[in-house]
Structures are given as C-alpha cells and as structure tokens.
Amino acid sequence: MDQPKLHADQLRSDPRVAEAKRLLRAALAEHTASLTRRDPTPELAGDYDAMLTQFAELRGNPLYYPFLGSGIGRGSLVELADGSVKYDMISGIGVHVCGHSMPELIDVLTDAALEDTVMQGNLQQNVESLEVCRRLLTMACRQGAALDHCFLTSSGAMANENALKILFQYRPGSNRILAFDNAFAGRSLVLSQVTDRPLYRAGLPATIPVDFVPFFDHHRPDESLRDAAAALQMYLSRYPGAHCGFMMELVQGEGGYRTAPREFFVALCKELRAADVPIYFDEIQTFGRTLAPFAYQMLQLDAYADMVTVGKMTQVCATLYGNAMNPKPGLLSQTFTASTTALLAAKFILDKLESGGFYGPEGRNEQIHRRFCERFEKLNQKRPDVIRGPWGIGGMVAFTALDGSPASAKRVLHELFAAGVIAFAAGADPTRIRFLPSLLAVTDEEIDAVCEILERTLLRLHEE
Ligand SMILES: Cc1ncc(COP(=O)(O)O)c(C=O)c1O
Incomplete structure (x- = not known):
C-alpha cells in the first residue's frame, strides 16, 4: 500500500516551489556575478559611519571591526554595507562553512522558510x-x-x-x-x-x-x-x-x-x-x-x-x-x-x-592548508622577521606576524581589513593571526589573492 503523503511533503514537491527556487537562483546569480574585491563607496561612508556609531552606543562598546554586512556575497567574498567587498577568511569565527550566498544553501534555506516555525x-x-x-x-x-x-x-x-x-x-x-x-x-x-x-x-x-x-x-x-x-x-x-x-x-x-x-x-x-x-x-x-x-x-x-x-x-x-x-x-x-x-x-x-573529499592526507582541507602554507613558507624564508609558523592544521590556518605582540597583531588585522581581508587573532604569547576559511566555498584563486594582499600588507607594515 502507498504511504499516505503528508501535506508537508506535498508542499515540498509542489512544482511552484521548484519554480520559485529556480527564479531565486537566477536572481542570485545575476546579482552576485559582478562581485569582486572593492574598496568602500565614498557616497555610502556617511551613513555607514553613522550606523557604526549608533551601534557602538547601543551595544555600549564599538565593534572589533567596522563590519556590517549588506547580506550578499559570493564564495569567500562578502559585501559590506559601505559598498566594500572583502575576502572573508574568518567566516564568523568558523561558522559560515558555505561562504556567502551559496546557491545550493539558498535552496535549503528556502525549504526552511517554508517550514511552519522559525x-x-x-x-x-x-x-x-x-x-x-x-x-x-x-x-x-x-x-x-x-x-x-x-x-x-x-x-x-x-x-x-x-x-x-x-x-x-x-x-x-x-x-x-x-x-x-x-x-x-x-x-x-x-x-x-x-x-x-x-x-x-x-x-x-x-x-x-x-x-x-x-x-x-x-x-x-x-x-x-x-x-x-x-x-x-x-x-x-x-x-x-x-x-x-x-x-x-x-x-x-x-x-x-x-x-x-x-x-x-x-x-x-x-x-x-x-x-x-x-x-x-x-x-x-x-x-x-x-x-x-x-x-x-x-x-x-x-x-x-x-x-x-x-x-x-x-x-x-x-x-x-x-x-x-x-x-x-x-x-x-x-x-x-x-x-x-x-x-x-x-x-x-x-x-x-x-x-566532498575533505579528509585524509590528500583531502580538500589539507590542500587548502598547503596552498596557504606554501606561500607563507616562501615569505618566511626571505623574511622570517615578517611571518613565522607553525601554520595550524587543515582548515585552521595561523601564523605569527611581525613581533607577535598583541598590539602588532591588532595593527596587522586592521590593516588587512582595510586592504580587503578579514582575519582574527588567536593566543596571547605570541598573539597569532588565524584564518578559518569557508571550506565548502574557498577556491585556490581566492587563497592566492588573499596571500598577495597579506604579503603586501606585512611587508609595508614592517617598513613603517
Ligand atoms: C573550543 C571552543 N569551545 C567553546 C566555544 C564556545 O562556543 P560559542 O561561542 O558558540 O558559545 C568556542 C568558541 O569559540 C570554542 O572555540
């Protein structure tokens, strides 16, 4: 005998739901296609600063970074409400494993939106x-x-x-x-x-x-x-x-x-x-x-x-x-x-x-790790005063920058942020810089682009 079909299953398999998802995906693709790393838009600066100031007053403390997302991104890229687009290498401290605006995840979240309760x-x-x-x-x-x-x-x-x-x-x-x-x-x-x-x-x-x-x-x-x-x-x-x-x-x-x-x-x-x-x-x-x-x-x-x-x-x-x-x-x-x-x-x-082939000595986590480390090691060989290991493990990537003091880690993080890379600190002595990339989304090209920005930023700060 056929299983009776629940109303919920009937809703999930309704062709209008499939069509809605198709339309959402098409709109998403169109609006994310041209996202690339970008500096803030000067015309949005006034409103953005006002939001940050008000938020600091309401929370009682300023945010660690001037980060307020706009609600869209692509892969590791995320758009902020000041119009800038940055490489997110910390993913909400290890939460956003799918990166930003992943189409497959949007399908899943659409299913969730159709469920009866929040x-x-x-x-x-x-x-x-x-x-x-x-x-x-x-x-x-x-x-x-x-x-x-x-x-x-x-x-x-x-x-x-x-x-x-x-x-x-x-x-x-x-x-x-x-x-x-x-x-x-x-x-x-x-x-x-x-x-x-x-x-x-x-x-x-x-x-x-x-x-x-x-x-x-x-x-x-x-x-x-x-x-x-x-x-x-x-x-x-x-x-x-x-x-x-x-x-x-x-x-x-x-x-x-x-x-x-x-x-x-x-x-x-x-x-x-x-x-x-x-x-x-x-x-x-x-x-x-x-x-x-x-x-x-x-x-x-x-x-x-x-x-x-x-x-x-x-x-x-x-x-x-x-x-x-x-x-x-x-x-x-x-x-x-x-x-x-x-x-x-x-x-x-x-x-x-x-x-997804993430695990084992040749899995994606190790590949991601190696791609970062090869770049870090090259720079370390030339300039051990600028970057030092150990580099962490798998999708937990870290390094010590400059003198490893809390103050210089903070300076590096804020300069990286301004240059378009979001990272975070870990540890106290030394205070290290860590990346928690979005494992399901991050691409080799994104890793290379992040390493370019990192190298330029560290070398510049070292000279100052
Ligand atoms: C090892 C470990 N345990 C516990 C927590 C606390 O988790 P949550 O911030 O979700 O409460 C964290 C968060 O960073 C963590 O890294």
Whole structure:
C-alpha cells in the first residue's frame, strides 16, 4: 500500500516551489556575478559611519571591526554595507562553512522558510532534529568511539554547559575540572573559569575550581610531556575523586592554534583512564576542519572519547556521550534547540562534509592548508622577521606576524581589513593571526589573492 503523503511533503514537491527556487537562483546569480574585491563607496561612508556609531552606543562598546554586512556575497567574498567587498577568511569565527550566498544553501534555506516555525525547541521540534542527531552520531562513531546520545542546543557554550552537568551528575561528589593551559571553553559564568584568560572573567565570582595542566610545547617536546604528566598526577593525587573530567581541545583554537602529537594525548588519557576520570573533547572549533571530521579521529583517540561537544560549522551545537552517562530526566532542557534554518543547513553541511573529499592526507582541507602554507613558507624564508609558523592544521590556518605582540597583531588585522581581508587573532604569547576559511566555498584563486594582499600588507607594515 502507498504511504499516505503528508501535506508537508506535498508542499515540498509542489512544482511552484521548484519554480520559485529556480527564479531565486537566477536572481542570485545575476546579482552576485559582478562581485569582486572593492574598496568602500565614498557616497555610502556617511551613513555607514553613522550606523557604526549608533551601534557602538547601543551595544555600549564599538565593534572589533567596522563590519556590517549588506547580506550578499559570493564564495569567500562578502559585501559590506559601505559598498566594500572583502575576502572573508574568518567566516564568523568558523561558522559560515558555505561562504556567502551559496546557491545550493539558498535552496535549503528556502525549504526552511517554508517550514511552519522559525525556531525549534525541546518540547516541539520537527523531524530534522532527529536526522541531525543521527548523522552526528554516525560520523562520531565511524572509527569506533562509544557515543550513544546526542543532545542539541543553540550555542557552543550551552553544549559545554550541558556536558559539564552530565559529567558532574555522573561523578557524584566531584566538584572540580581539569583543563589545559590556554583553554577556551565559552562565555558562561562556569566556562569563563575554565577559559584560561583572566580578562574574560574579570569581576566574576569563582564558580568552579579548575586545575590547569600545561599543554604540549613543540620547542621542548619531551620535557613538556613530562611536565604535563607530572601536573596531572599531582592534581589527581591531591584531589582524589574530585574531578568531573578533563576538558581538552585537541587543537587549541582561541589559545593559538597549537596541537600535540598523539603520544602526548595518549599518555594523559591513560592516566585519566587509570584514575577513572572521564575524557572530554571540546570539538566546537575543530569539528570538520582537521584531517578527519573530528580531531580525535585524526589523532586516533576514539577509544578515549567519553564526552564530545561540537558547534560552529554544524550551525546547531551538540553534546555527544555514552549510555553510562545518560543523565536523569530533568537535568537537560531549554526552550530553543536551534532555528529551523540552522537545522536544515546542518543536514546539508554534514552531507557535504561526508561526501566532498575533505579528509585524509590528500583531502580538500589539507590542500587548502598547503596552498596557504606554501606561500607563507616562501615569505618566511626571505623574511622570517615578517611571518613565522607553525601554520595550524587543515582548515585552521595561523601564523605569527611581525613581533607577535598583541598590539602588532591588532595593527596587522586592521590593516588587512582595510586592504580587503578579514582575519582574527588567536593566543596571547605570541598573539597569532588565524584564518578559518569557508571550506565548502574557498577556491585556490581566492587563497592566492588573499596571500598577495597579506604579503603586501606585512611587508609595508614592517617598513613603517
Ligand atoms: C573550543 C571552543 N569551545 C567553546 C566555544 C564556545 O562556543 P560559542 O561561542 O558558540 O558559545 C568556542 C568558541 O569559540 C570554542 O572555540
């Protein structure tokens, strides 16, 4: 017997919807075709400055960049409301993986616009929530990680908050957490303690004791492993049974795009296993960007993944964990899980990442990385005082510019912005420059054009 067709399916397959999408695509193609990098339009400067001033007053602080998008772009190019068109090499700090105005994504967002509600919630959600949970878990367990559950939420900070609640409930009596030096975990009251930046918790009460373990130092690999193992041992024996888990970024994002070899993590994970302390990989910035969908897969740490959080590129954020940790009813909930657009986009993006040849030593992420690095290395050989590595990993690209001080990083970023490239800072000592390109959109030509602007800008600033 034929399945009865839902009204929703009838709407989706209505030829008028297909025709509307065709018209939207045609209009989009026409209006994006001539977008190329461009300086601001002088006639728009007055209104643009007035908007920025008013926004600064309303927010109570100026924006980091004078960036207000107009709502259109093409690939890595984005148009601002001052008429300028820039190369977006930071993609909303790793969120806009499809770049700007991607036609296929606009189709998906049109489907989302036809759904009945703007937001999806815990009490009432549409079928896409199930689909996104299923896909995330399938990807996460592909190499054997024992993750059974996926709880969706609307920000990375909430995914981490949910993970901490689960861990504390799972380890009754625990009241502390382990994390690495230079960790970044998010902006809530609790996570601002786990984040290793005093400025980000200035004036806030101490909500949770955090024991910081030194991260790998590639200048002194053996000693740094010994230091980290000794610090971990010291905390485990000083506070037996008190840690809910060890929260790790396998590639430190805000901390400066540092990573470590597998042996470093394995040594610590073995200690944690022996002490029965859960291992928690925060993949909010790394998900999708390294040489496997998850950084723990790239490093073959699947057996140690007790708790995993994702966000940014997934559009919807999530906490993944095993059966043993399933929390008691009542612990987790919230009004919003995500917007309908975010859920449909998440499905589309996960499909693309799985099928698009992004991973492995010859995958697109590595190709993107290499294309940047070859240019950086050439300049470094001639001018090591202008640019230095390490360069990050996969779609997390970084370098130290000029003297690496916070002030010169800020100057480089603002000069790059004015010259048409949007990047951001990472880390404190040195303060590095990072690129998080739109992996599904960025082209080799765009990378070359960005490197040209970067080289010119750095050399000019060095002379000044
Ligand atoms: C590793 C890591 N964890 C957590 C977060 C917090 O995510 P969100 O800003 O979506 O709350 C971030 C954001 O940059 C991050 O990089």
